[in-house]
Amino acid sequence: MFNVDKIRQDFPILQRQVNGKPLIYLDNAATSQTPQQVIDVIVDYYSHYNSNIHRGVHTLSQEATDKYEAARNTIQKHFNAKHAYEIILTAGTTHGINLIASGFSSLLKKDDEILVSALEHHSNIVPWQMLCEKTGATLKVIPMNMDGELVMSVYDKLLSKNTKLVFVNHISNALGTINPIEEIISKAHEVGAAVLVDGAQACPHLKPDMQALDVDFYVASAHKMCGPTGVGMLYGKEAWLKKLPPYQGGGEMIAEVSFEKTTYADLPHKFEAGTPNICGGIAFGAAVDYMNAIGFEAIAKYEHELLDYATAELLKIEGLKIFGTAKEKTSVISFNLEGIHPYDVGTLLDKMGIAVRTGHHCAQPIMNFFNIPGTVRASFAFYNTKAEVDTLVSGVKKAKMMLS
Incomplete structure (x- = not known):
């Protein structure tokens, strides 16, 4: 059985706080966290x-x-x-x-x-x-x-x-x-x-x-x-x-x-x-x-559930656009809020304890193709949860309200 709560106990960094809030680490495409076993x-x-x-x-x-x-x-x-x-x-x-x-x-x-x-x-x-x-x-x-x-x-x-x-x-x-x-x-x-x-x-x-x-x-x-x-x-x-x-x-x-x-x-x-x-x-x-x-089949299945859930919830936010809508994709969501720079969104999310990546992600030709300066990128791992996705969605809504 895939038990995300048990898995999270392996990662000491997930117990810390950032800016007085529980850390929600959604920058896994940049680097994953390290379990106690390693x-x-x-x-x-x-x-x-x-x-x-x-x-x-x-x-x-x-x-x-x-x-x-x-x-x-x-x-x-x-x-x-x-x-x-x-x-x-x-x-x-x-x-x-x-x-x-x-x-x-x-x-x-x-x-x-x-x-x-x-x-x-x-x-x-x-x-x-x-x-x-x-x-x-x-x-x-x-x-x-x-x-x-x-x-x-x-x-x-x-x-x-x-x-x-x-x-x-x-x-x-x-x-x-x-x-x-x-x-x-x-x-x-x-x-x-x-x-x-x-x-x-x-x-x-x-x-x-x-x-x-x-x-x-x-x-x-x-x-x-x-x-x-x-x-x-x-x-x-x-x-x-x-x-x-x-x-x-x-x-x-x-x-x-x-x-x-x-x-x-x-x-x-x-x-x-x-x-x-x-x-x-x-x-x-x-x-x-x-x-x-843990098992890569179990990891893939769980992360796909997170991706589907996060995609559906984020798209409910008016003015939010996701870049990268391939039929075959993994648990990465790059998005922007209309009229708001991604850096500003990422900065406000950090104040809420949510770690995402902003910018061109060392892939400037992709950003040039879409004619954008960069994106907010939320990337999920097998130790993330749907509750963390909910907090991300709430944070993006709050950022939109503050920056619009």
Whole structure:
């Protein structure tokens, strides 16, 4: 049984007050909160076996190494990667994207084409623009419609023998749209293009299967999945990871070093230069275990109920418009009140203890498409409640009355 009241007891931060009001945290698309079970793992690491990994024969180093590699195995199983060494532990989604962009700088040439979607976060736009500047490749955009869905008929036309890379997010951080990545991947492969999927917003809500998707690269961040900040993962097919050059040089990523020549370590260490976020990696594994214990089917069902309820209640407010009305979407609602700047709404909601995100959400092209400066974004997690939705709706009504 899914018991949200019991789940909420796992999150100490949900017990605090903000501006004298009980905290209602609706900024989960920016970062999720961390349960006590994961906090305990972090404290345990620094209290009992804090040490560098892969390099020491002493007990603490061996214990830390074992826990870190066990976390990698946990993440591999969760995402159904074929091999543990196909999981590169990174500093987060942006790091993983830049790692791949850097690697492809030696593989692309003039007249090659890269496709990105109009729904992307800046971190899945800027690296590809930089890559095109370096290589002479051309960046093309899969457009969106007014519902916030990709226009797949145009995608079909954009694909050609010149298409080398396709980059798309699994779920839009700004609108909550769930993109048809299975179709995108399959069609890209038909023309010989590789595909990278930004899964940062998807992984808190569903359980992507790397082998079933047949995706070439997939990136995610722990802090969206009840884990710590500063750690994430890059999945890459073994053949691609072997083909790409290292992203950074330093310790750990080498096999042999001399002043004449350096040879690189095997996967995954080839892409993991320097001392990693050891505690973060271990805690990432713990966060994955925590969410799996609740169950992603139960999480998805509950969050969809919250989305439907919040959408219906917010649309009862006159002058409120929701941006992002795709048929397939997750628990994100981006909205504006007619004639009122989103920043002002967000500021007043904060005074009521309600945490939402305002602005362009690192997705300015989306806001430009709708010709708006930004939105108020309420993003829900499995520990939110319908009572919190009611408080949000009351808060928006109050903000409207005060700002109109």
